[in-house]
Amino acid sequence: MHPALLYVPGRRLSLSELSAARLDGHVVELGDAYIPADLTESADVRASSIAALVRPGTAAAGPTAAWIHGAGDTPPAVHHIRRSVPRRVRPQLSRRVIFHDGPLREGEVIRLGDIDVATPLRTMLDLATGVHRDPRLREWIERLALSDPALVTESIDAMTTWNRVPGSRIGRAVLERLALRRS
Numbered sequence: 217m218h219p220a221l222l223y224v225p226g227r228r229l230s231l232s233e234l235s236a237a238r239l240d241g242h243v244v245e246l247g248d249a250y251i252p253a254d255l256t257e258s259a260d261v262r263a264s265s266i267a268a269l270v271r272p273g274t275a276a277a278g279p280t281a282a283w284i285h286g287a288g289d290t291p292p293a294v295h296h297i298r299r300s301v302p303r304r305v306r307p308q309l310s311r312r313v314i315f316h317d318g319p320l321r322e323g324e325v326i327r328l329g330d331i332d333v334a335t336p337l338r339t340m341l342d343l344a345t346g347v348h349r350d351p352r353l354r355e356w357i358e359r360l361a362l363s364d365p366a367l368v369t370e371s372i373d374a375m376t377t378w379n380r381v382p383g384s385r386i387g388r389a390v391l392e393r394l395a396l397r398r399s
Contacts, residue, residue, distance in 0.1 A: 222264050223250040247291050259284050263329030266295060271307050275300035275325050275332035277316060278346065279356045281339040284328060287359035298342075300325050300332045336364055340371040344387030354390060361394055368395045 223243060225231040234250045237243045243250040246257060247265030255261065262284045263276065270276050276284055278296030298316040299305055307315050324338040334342065340360055347353045361368050368391055375381075375388045 219264070221252055221255055222261075224248065224268070225250075259286065259333075260329040262291075263331050263333055265329075266291065267329060267331050269295050269310075269313055270297055270331040271305075273301045273303075273305040274298065274307050274315070275320055275334055277320070277334045277339065278314075278342050279353065281334040281336075282343060282356045282360045284333050285336045285339060285360060286363035287356055292356075298334065336360065336367055337370055337374065340367050340391075341374060341387075344371060344375070344391055345381060345383035346387075347390050348383045348386040357390060358394065361398070365398065368398070 223229055223234055223237075225234055225248075229237070234243060238245065238250065241253055244253050247262060248268065249265040251257070251261060251265070263270075266276065266280065266284075274297040275281075276295070277298035279287075279292040280295040280297070282288070283291045294312055294314055296314050296316060297307065299319045302319060304317075307313075309315055320332075320334055320338060324335050325332045326335055327333070340357065343353045343357045343360065347357070372388060372391050372395065375384055375391070378384050
């Protein structure tokens, strides 16, 4: 997506101008930005819309990555980012961002819309292992499974090799129940 098609409030147009354009049907809201109404919403467009929140050395993760990969129509209220480099980083945080310090490995990150994003498989694994702490992640798991049904079995297969990973037993049970419902 060309950056000229992404309208961030306060840059080229003010929030009131963008709101008027939205009322006229010229733009639609997407994440923290606006895009032309006739632009196809894709993963790189979604990623670009939250680029201000995902700083260098970090990647969109969890529900945020799930939304970028096509899970659901609206972004999460609070975005999740994770370290994408081996060294420690000091991200600029806000009340809208949760930072997870556990790093993503080299093959677990893809570049979309000029930001790093956890791969769909890593995103599903993060959501599944976090469900014991936050049951609301089940909804993101189901949405992500709708966007890529093969992801559920790939995640179950990946979890079979794990040993003593917090939340993996409950996460695997959630994924297995989801796979049974779909078959």
